Amino acid sequence: MADIARLAGVSTSTVSRALSGSKLVNDETKTRIAELAKSLNYSINIGAQNLRLKQSRTIAVVIPSDSATRQHLTDPFFLGMLGSLADALTERGFDMLVSRVDAEQLDSVSQIYDTGRASGIILIGQWRHHDQLNELALRQVPLVVWGAQLPKQLYVTVGSDNINGGKLATRHLLDQGRRAIAFFGDIQLPEVSQRYQGYCAALSEAGLPAREELVIAASFVEDGGKLAVTELCARQVTFDALFACSDLLAMTAINSLRERGLSVPDDVAVVGYDDIELARYFHPPLTTIRQPMPVAGLALVDALLQQIEARVSQALLLETELIIRRSSQ
């Protein structure tokens, strides 16, 4: 207010009176002071607005990080997704702002948008953040999430058909004559839970029950497969097949089975999930459920751009596909 007073050549109390609409200040001065106040704000806004325009060619890709596990960005699925998004954004003329946000403070994601650093947000890693993501959607932050469609969902998801993926994997193992099929995955995660639904449905089609003792809550960490095999063997339950909810889980499990003298696929037939680049080069080459990675990047980007431009976009479910290789037959 002191600045405005000095610049307008009046006293601070005049500015104060003028801004509060007092009749003690004449109209010419009142208008001048109002304009001056507005103008000073306005010029700051121009700055922000210009910067926002310049930066509108930026989309943020957020990968929540769990401070407990300190998961590093070495998981080939996440890296493949990053590459796919970078290619898709380049093709559409955008830069990619990669930000890892503490999973416990997911609402801080909106700052990236509010400050004009990005025109919208693609979030990879739905995990258990359903409620927080709904809040972000309510705040009208342009947002697309890679993950599963859930009941009472206010945000837009692009994901692959996890239920069918689980069905395809399990049916294939049943077709190979396997009957005791272990399941590796943490069913508290939405995508894994849907894969488990598919697994149960396929077993049910074959007249088999889903047996609790064959389900291991394996997590997507580097030695997840090894830990899961250890737990399964400790339960002393017989099994002749394994459906793992990521290729990395499947691969580390296979290496662990081999160390225990079990042969893949003869003793245990294995199906993974994702079809990461190295699945085909693995020994033995890995049977898996393919998530359509190159398509996924473009689908996420286009869903977000549609939302930014038209303020509307729909959830999208991409097809999953069974890729049969040596590890299961």
Added chain:
Amino acid sequence: MADIARLAGVSTSTVSRALSGSKLVNDETKTRIAELAKSLNYSINIGAQNLRLKQSRTIAVVIPSDSATRQHLTDPFFLGMLGSLADALTERGFDMLVSRVDAEQLDSVSQIYDTGRASGIILIGQWRHHDQLNELALRQVPLVVWGAQLPKQLYVTVGSDNINGGKLATRHLLDQGRRAIAFFGDIQLPEVSQRYQGYCAALSEAGLPAREELVIAASFVEDGGKLAVTELCARQVTFDALFACSDLLAMTAINSLRERGLSVPDDVAVVGYDDIELARYFHPPLTTIRQPMPVAGLALVDALLQQIEARVSQALLLETELIIRRSSQ
């Protein structure tokens, strides 16, 4: 000027006179108008400055893209580097802005810095851009490049010891009794050229010449290894070993050798370069030269932060290491 006049409550000609220092305007008004003019600019600058500060927690990672080859971001080495950088930047409290820039217009990189979108730039993919990178360094853009140290270099590089890497690979193949060692790589690229120097040095130590007919200018594209094997076989030269300048080249070459009925390592011993994640899972597991990826991300980030803070940083050479697996023995 009209705006300043209106806001100061004087005529435009008074503003004009005041700003040009005319004695016809009294000092009080002159000061007021100068301040007002400055203030309007100033507030815009505050906007930009605030945004720059807010954004100073962002580092740009630029991967030049060659419009001719339209190389996609699926190369596991680039993806591994992106992951390593994302982890390192997160650890240091920064976001990562990924930008692919046309390799022919590399000087446009400086815009990312000039507009305050990032505090500095890490460039992956030195390729043939030596002169352009020198120009960027002259323009005082905080910049660190992943690549080889070259003569007359004004920019800062962080890279691994390519000459020693080439030596280690070639010596190892010589130790296995191999004498006709093919070299796959485009020696016009600085890093590959240094690996080739190491290859020649190791051959020379063993009293062997570097034979031109064994060198194939293979490029880092998806089927590079296959094309290189085809060309080598077309030359009808005998060879019992192969040193490929990337793991992907080595892997696609091995698959191609296998299709031609040649066994690895019995007929052809193979050494790759990089030690990407899938090298150990490959069939046969791949002998390779490890570039220290987790260290590389932190080294690049810290070299750049040092440059931003202290306006000085030194080139850094990371050690390379021979990792012996089945493909070479």
